[in-house]
Amino acid sequence: MRRLALVALACGLASPAFAQDAHGGHAVHANSAPAGDQTTGHAGMDHSAMDHGEMDHGQAQDADVDHSMHMGHAMEPERAADDTPGDAPPPPVPTDRAADAFFPPAAMERSLAAMYREMTFRTFALQIDQLEYRARSGQDGYGFEGSAWYGGDIDRAVVDFEGEGAFGEKPENIEVSAYWRRALDPWFNLQLGVRHDFRPDPDRTYAMAGIQGLAPYWFEVEGQVFISNKGDVHARLVAAYDQRITQRLILEPELEADFAFQDVPELGIASGFEKIEASARLRYEVTRMFAPYVGVFWERRLGGSADHVRAHGERASAVSAVAGIRIWF
């Protein structure tokens, strides 16, 4: 016992102090030295039986080390040589389960699987971010936007939906996209899927790809590209920001720009920037899941798309006062 412990001490002394990185965080563990501290003879459970009182190197350790360097707020202190761990290699990772010696392995397997299942959290959410009344010159209208999803941290199935229109008329736009969302890095997600526009007429189906996430300074951003079943290509950029005024009163400005890579006459779209939408909604979070809001919404058609609208006797830009609710389930 005593001899083994002395071997352990010798190994400790032999390992150079600089083997441990002075700045911490990524010490390099060389795998060369032999393990020197295999004590034997202790039944695993009997901790009280350990008695190292006779060992004399404990005092030797105490004698010559300036331990004050462990304290305080200084940079990671360099540990004294006799306290520096050695560089013995780790043991192999066992491939068996210790509990199988005491319980039916099948029961252990089941409970382990149950634990993994429990720890693999998948969930469903329905988040309606906007459900609003739009008051404007001419016929008042409505708008909605939201998302339903199921999945875990990395992969999710998502259905986004948005629409708008004027009361008493057919809806202007109704878009539904269904896509696979995959986390790419801590902040951004890939979107791959399809979008179907039920309105306007004629309806269209697009293949879509996008990137969505949280940019520095807490900006929510999204960029998407769409290719329709007729071959036309579009792009969309969205950015939004939550400005907390108080804990519950939050102003959310949002900007969206749509771009077409070619003319699509049957949809009244001309190549170039189609339209931009800018809005600001001031919500009051009664709870996180329920927040009424008021705001303004401004929409402007651009370039050839604006000309198309004007040719139909409509205005290219419109401002609405909006009031609605954000509701999550």
Place this chain on the structure above:
Amino acid sequence: MIMKPSFNRRRFLGVSGLLAASFGTASLFPAWARSGSAGLPSPDVLSGKEIALTIGESHFATGGRSAHAITVNGTLPAPLIRLREGQNVRIAVTNRLAEQTSIHWHGLLLPFQMDGVPGVSFPGIDPGETFVYEFPLIQSGTYWYHSHSGMQEAMGHYGPMVIDPTDGPHEPYEREHVLVLSDWSPMHPHEQLRRLKLMGGYFNRQKQTLAGLLAGRDQTLKERLEWAAMRMDPTDISDVTGMTYSFLVNGHGTPENWTGLFAPGERVRLRVINASAMTNFNFRVPGLPLSVVAADGLPVQPVETDEVQIAIAETYDFIVTPGEEAAYGIIAEAIDRSGLVRATLARRVGLAAPIPELRNRPLLNMRDMGMDMSGMDMDEGGVIDLSRPANEGMEEHSMSMRDPSVAPDVPLGPGVATLSPMPADRLADRPTGLEDVDHRVLTYADLRAREKNPDPRTPSRQVDVHLTANMERYMWSMDGVALSEGAQPIPFRLNERVRVNLINHTMMPHPIHLHGHFFELVTGEPGHRPRKHTVNVLPGGRVSFDLTADGEGDWAFHCHMLHHMHSGMMRVVTVRRERGEA
């Protein structure tokens, strides 16, 4: 403070289950936990060689919040089990729930197959079944027990355990009280987790605001922009807060005012257990110094202090000597200051100590981000340029918050938002939010074990364990890999002496618990280092402990923040004989 069986259960309950649940009606709390308790010994403490526990369901209410709870023998907290060092015990645990359950004996040194972690140490206890735990008590002190199944611990499945030493108490006292601190929410923990996945800061109602900026509170605009550029929130102190939690002492909220009695001049031993699911507490008894006599059950050389941050799963024993006042407040404040619980030490029943005001919510700082600025040449004002090394001499230490060279073995997936560029040894630091209070605060470096450390060997090797997370996605892991992703166990040889370095790459404290072992915190001179089963690793910091891997078998090793463990900040530790060893 009413506990009654819930009658709206959809499933059929056996007669014995109803009987067990109805104990709750008969005696709302066990006597030791009842308000007005004279302390221990108390008549309904469970002792002896044979103990029976029944896990069931009850209804629980505190301070206007009420919901379904999981209880043991019909009470919340569960019964106090008091045993004697050197005895053997058989504890039969019967499951009257519709789902599996288990009991883990937190801090006990026992054969691993009695440790109570389904999937690791045993198969769990199925509905209707009884499992008999049987083990010798080879230690003494203040411990606790709780479920390791589902998230039952967050719903009330926890209780205290006291083991008396064979050679009598080490520090004299005339009276003792057990204080089980906990957090309790009417929202099911699964729903809490779901909401945290919708929004990492879901329960944080103390974020920085424009109104605060205009009023000159919190960070300056410049600091706010620097932190926003990194997408880091300095108010991210606790994940689940007083927004949904009521904080409890022995199952009593502040309105119910749990009261423990004393006679003036008595030395009163407080055995304090933080049995919370997600709340670290700042503990103090205003007007009385706390003499710390044990930490995690094991005796320490008495040290006097005024406030102690008790992380989840830690236990501390204090001796206080109440003086002339008629009543003293026992204050456990959530570290994010979203709430507190006041209990009372009183000369007689009916007195209530004042409720102190909540102190200001703390803000995280650069040290919590893993940037140890001391000793570095920083521009005045600590401007951070994340794009380049901090200075010429430190080129290998770029101040990037996600420099892979800091932790080369950690895969940098979506679950790892940041890596601490320069994590400091924070064992001597005051814990989060207590940096500037104007009284004494306990740090780990103040603790010295009363007994000589049993194993004086220098570790033969060391292991780094990285605590990793992405707060926004609410992902938690060790070494960048969640347990459920099939993470490899951390292997140890039987009786091997190893230094384990816990490196916190997150901005949240993590109370890390190793089952079946005590380890020595590497602080102060060797010989009497504090021995713990749980250590709170401060944000952006590191903790080293030396472990003698003398518990043969498989053990759980995890963050004791329940949602963190559940999300994957957990590993299995294996302790095996080397091949060929008999």
